[in-house]
Amino acid sequence: MTLSSIKTFTLELDGAADAAFTGGEVVSGQVVLELRRDTRVHSMKVQGRGVATAHWLENRGMNSVYNDYTSRITYFRKRQHLIRDNGEMTILPAGRHEFPFSFQLPEETLVTSFEGKHGSIRYWVKVKLHRPWATVKKIKKEFTVIEPIDINTPALLAPQAGTKDKMARAWYRNFGQVSVTAKIDRKGYTPGEVIPVFAEFDNSTSRSVVPKAYITQTQTFIARGTMKQKRSVVGTLCGDIVGARSRETWHGRAIKIPPVGPSILQCRIIKVEYMLKVCVDVPGTSKLCLELPLVIGTIPLHPFGSRTSSVSSQYSVNLEWLRMAIPEQPERKCHSVLHDRLGEVSI
Template identity: 30%
Template sequence: MFQPRFKNFSINFNRVNEAGTFSSGDPINGQISFELTKETKINSITLTFLGKAHVHWSTSSGSGKRRSRRHFTATVEFFKLSSTILQERTAIGDGTERLQPGMHVYPFSCQIPRGDFPSSFKGPSGEITYTLTVGIRRPWRLTKDFLTEVNFVSRIDINQPGLLAPLAGTNSMTACCLWCAQGPITMTARLDKKAFVPGETVKISCEVSNASSRTITPKIHLRQKQMFYTHNKANRRMLEKQLASETRQPIAPHTSDVFTEIMLTIPPAVSPTISNCAIIEVSYMIIVKLCPKGLPSLEVHCPIVLCPLASAHLPPCL
């Protein structure tokens, strides 16, 4: 059998930064290692580097015997590179390499192609992965594959003027109680910039005027939206989740020109914004809300861009 002959198989590569991430154009240098328990014939050892996105979800309809399930799936391949680590001997002998028992180490080297590829991502209905697969081919046996993932991040220049520009939004509403219209509730929310990184604290400045007779409570939410598509976006699935929230002290009725600052920390382990993939999108929104008691909330939406921490200060890929 194949497995008992091979022990302690590992694929290791050298880091290019402290975060252990890679970006477009980066070299990947490393080595594979394994231990053999007995002499083994090897035809070849190959390395395949694959970047791709894949989505899959299903829906059901009907009930009982008429119940049916429909599946949606799509795959986009960004690149696929193959190289040989150990070449079979075809000119002489039986075309195999005889490896002796003990440890074996083979170096490898490859380079990520230059291009606008999306960051690694895993969601409930899809994922973006970059994998290194080592295939060991033996005579009269199926190829055995060993796989490891590369953490890829897009190169984003966080110092672009469009990402450093402040954001602002204003909204208002009139509170009504039966036939009696009350004074308006008005809010203006401001952010110092549009781009942030995981773990960063966002400062939201709010100016509020409450001319109504209701007490209102300022709240802030960080919301993530995931979109999954089939090809040509013929079908789609949307998932939303709230990642963080903060609540401030209530504002009394008939109070004007109230200024408040709300600090919201972005969770450190969230995925970056993804807008450069045909079948997966990830976006973020900061929602500032005023919640009058017994009335619908007044909201200001501020779309933000979440940059990968490891590439936040890298120049864009040429």
């Protein structure tokens, strides 16, 4: 059996393996081709692309007919010829060949890389090698793009606060009211930060309740005018029992932001949004939840050094969020605590 003339065919990107890019930066690297013998080549080209895709199937009716919901946005498309097809063969001698390439990402803001259940935002470099009488050889390597979100802006430094109440009911009778008032210092945070939650829980019912707080992530996918959402709880804080007709105050109870991805707010077909929910289970009715919006940014509060420094240098340490599996229902922990502490108590 004749060995292929190609010994190795690799694509290498310059910089650290966990480097992240932003709009306007240059992506560079080289294609390395090692040949066992002289080889004829038609062409070799490198492509850079960035694409957001939302996709899911839905079953309509009893006939197992599925509707396909797909939408796509291309953020950039670049092509560079490393060996141009001029109508004549190019003969590469045996040995090692390196073909450097570089292209600049668009100056406008690019949306952050993302992997979700019903869609993705991906950036990659692909190389295609065309030879006579041979299948096309392809290599593809993805890279990460981060949309800079600086939380040192007035809108993201603004405090968030609210009040909400609900009546406890059983068999059409009212048994008092539960109210929640909560405040956080600002709207913008970065992964790893702790959010001090200031809250007051006023329980006017005859049953004890347990307050809790959640950080939730909502992924929204849009295709053909239809929306699909996936919600996850990414952080949980369980409070102490608030007895019947009593009040409990949180003086900055801490809830930590895990290594989640930043908010995605500028893409038309994929959004990633966060919320802090301060909640109480109200006897006889649905949960009382006060929602305070959050934005998870990439540039931390009062960062050291220049704010114009590379996004990758400020955020690359947290890139594990890109493919991190988020638990679907960590709320169960608080529910089990509530049950264990209170047991079955009637109003």
